[in-house]
Amino acid sequence: MGLFDDNANSDPGNPGPAVATKQPSYILICEPDQVTQILQQLLQMQTTLSLQFATPASECNTQATVLRIDAKPKPAQVVLHKPEHASWYRHLQEKPHAKINCFLPNGRLTFSTRLAPLESIIEGSFFCRFPLPSEIRKYQLRSNYRVTVSPGTSMVMLLLADSRIDGECLDVSIGGCCLLFQPNPGTYLEENSEISNLVINLGGIADLTVNVKVCRIATTKNGRLIVGAQYLDLTLQQQSQLQTALTQIQRQQLQKKTRLY
Secondary structure, eight states, X not given: XXXXXXXXXXXXXXXXXXXXXXXXXXXXXXXXXXXXXXXXHHHHHTOOEEEEEEOSSOEEEEEEOEEEEXXXXXXXXXXXXXXXXXXXXXXXXXXXXXXXXXXXXXXXEEEEEEOEEOSSOOTTSOOEEEEOOSOEEEEESSSSOXXXXXXXXXXXXXXXXXXXXXXXXXXXXXXEEEEEEOOOTTXXXXXXXXXXXXXXXXXXXXXXXXXXXXXXXXXXXXXXXXXXXXXXXXOHHHHHXXXXXXHHHHHHHHHTTOOOX
16 A cells, blocks of 8 residues: 555645645555455445446446445456446446546545446346456545544644643644644644644654644634644655655554544
């Protein structure tokens, strides 16, 4: 599994920083078990898939949902409900190369495969099938790829005037982070202010001391502060540490079968 850049938009609803960039990110999911898990989630959610494939005459676009996943006979097959335009069934005899997209609340998935008809067709029943793809790209609708940090696995510390504020990291990206601080009536943080020497420890994966700009501040019902921060002047070594941490945290979450939604 790797971490790459591609086109997407920032997510204005996220409490983290809005970091301007031309290349937001996606992860490439290649492990068969992880690919199967994602498709099973699409089945459970009945997520609409957009199918695109070419015929000798034109390009076809349609939509369908996952009906079931057949593990046997191998290789495993995904069976789709009858798409909108059943007349396209005749094109499936050629087993066309297809691109499939689906949109999620926080981004989208995309992969390529070959469509094929079922061996037996019953009128008004199933329409087509495809083998499990070898890889799936998972995009996020934000300016930098961001991973959620599991509660209790991180530590942040901020020294401000004569006060020390302890907290944890809610999520992290290569451009910034979202932090949760304990209530501290004597501490005042302001949007657009700059903070020096913020200590961030991500469960032993990365241990950084960085300067940040406060982008957003919100207060929870129990008085804790949620702070969206943008890194300032990261060194190449710190950028490398963050990139490694993003990849390792995402891999750990996938291994633990963390849900996409």
